[in-house]
Amino acid sequence: MKIEMGESLFYSWLRHVKECQIVQTNWKPSPSWQLQNEEDLNRFMDVTDEHFQNKYGYGVYKNNSLSQLLMQAEVDALGISLSDNGMELYAIDVAFHESGLNYGDRQETVMRVIKKFVRTALCLIGYFGAAQGEIIFASPKIHNAIINDLEPCTADLNALFLKNNYNFTARVIANDDFDELVLNPILIASDGVSDTSELFMRGYQLINMFGDARRTSRQRTKVPETQHSASTDTLSELKIGKIAQTFLREALENGKADDEEINLMRTKDYSKSQFGIDFPLLVLASEECDSARYYAKPFTIRGVQYRLCSQWFEVPANNDRPLLLSWLERNDAIA
Structure with missing residues (x-):
């Protein structure tokens, strides 16, 4: 079985930072499931297709039908948090390209990310009956040129969600934000985690174990006032x-x-x-x-x-x- 470190990272992030009681990696819809709100899904697909084509010249769906689009769906990490505040739904795609995010050329890369956002939203509406949630595309390295193109598209998509009565928020987490919003919170929130299925956390604990040994001499002379900063x-x-x-x-x-x-x-x-x-x-x-x-x-x-x-x-x-x-x-x- 192939194991992706990015998926393991967000499995732990959803469990310990977002406090999701239910987390699944590599979520895919079943072809036997009944699709809800199909008319609304087709309408929203048309709305987004027209918007991005007219404003940016992006053919996001490349003439795919709704059924073809949903057949391609896969969410790297899906989490549901239940509390007195209600239910919070998180759907995450994570990509790690060592030389920087690249799905082809610059335009193709931006279109692929927007397509992932919309396809995930359609799955949440069609299979969960959800009208709100947080949809995240995360990558530790995205070049500034792609970020500059992606940011206005993401803002436009969020405006289209609201205009069509969907309380979804699409977010891109990349570069320094990946460290500040993902890595740092998970290392703070997951103290004491000993679940061997959380591969990212076990790897971090192994590094930290030897790091503590290397820092011992320095810590003998000065004990830090607090363990955490943020x-x-x-x-x-x-x-x-x-x-x-x-x-x-x-x-x-x-x-x-x-x-x-x-x-x-x-x-x-x-x-x-x-x-x-x-x-x-x-x-x-x-x-x-x-x-x-x-x-x-x-x-x-x-x-x-x-x-x-x-x-x-x-x-x-x-x-x-x-x-x-x-x-x-x-x-x-x-x-």
Whole structure:
């Protein structure tokens, strides 16, 4: 069986960064499935074909019918995240060309990416009955000339999605963004992962194991204050709960809050005003509490063990994210 490292990478990214409970690589539709909304799919195909032909001279579909287009469909990594915030759907194609993304000439490369976006959207509509989701094309190296052509096309496609009542977002993640939005978040979010099926993570852990040995002499003289650092872009990919479990926990372990504030964090009023949550941020690990409201793994602040509240939300009606990030910034816990 052929194993693609890019697919393994995004399998782990979906599981640990986007917190998808259901993830499949190499997803393909079955010919036995009933296609839904076929009339709408044909209409949207016509709309996009006309737009890209008239504006850019791109024959995206090359006279393929809807059935021919869907027969070619394959999504490298598909993820579904279920939470109190609802269902989030992610569909990813990843390409790794060492000399830079190349499907032929410059125009052909851009058309192929747009075709992948639309075909994936048609699959989500036709086989899942979905009208929203995030569709990603990712590559660690795409030349600037192709990026410059691809960006306006992607923006146009997103506008066409909205105009046709589809809440899909097409995204290209490439070059520096690939590092900031994919690699960095996954290395932050996947601490403690030991699943041997996650080949990218096992490879990283192997490198890190020997890297730790090589760094030992330097670390004897200076112990880093925190284990993690992240840019604003990296944080934007992480769920709020993961930010709390990683950065807030480390900040508290490293003494960013004094004893007075730690005591205040054990009160509901302070926790609500500073973090927006409806429960005390901290409870003693030894005291009884509603275990469903707190992370199971305790941590230590100045020799005392606590549990951290797990009730974090980031929806328009209840968004705790700005308050959490504000506290972390004020206390120099994030870059």
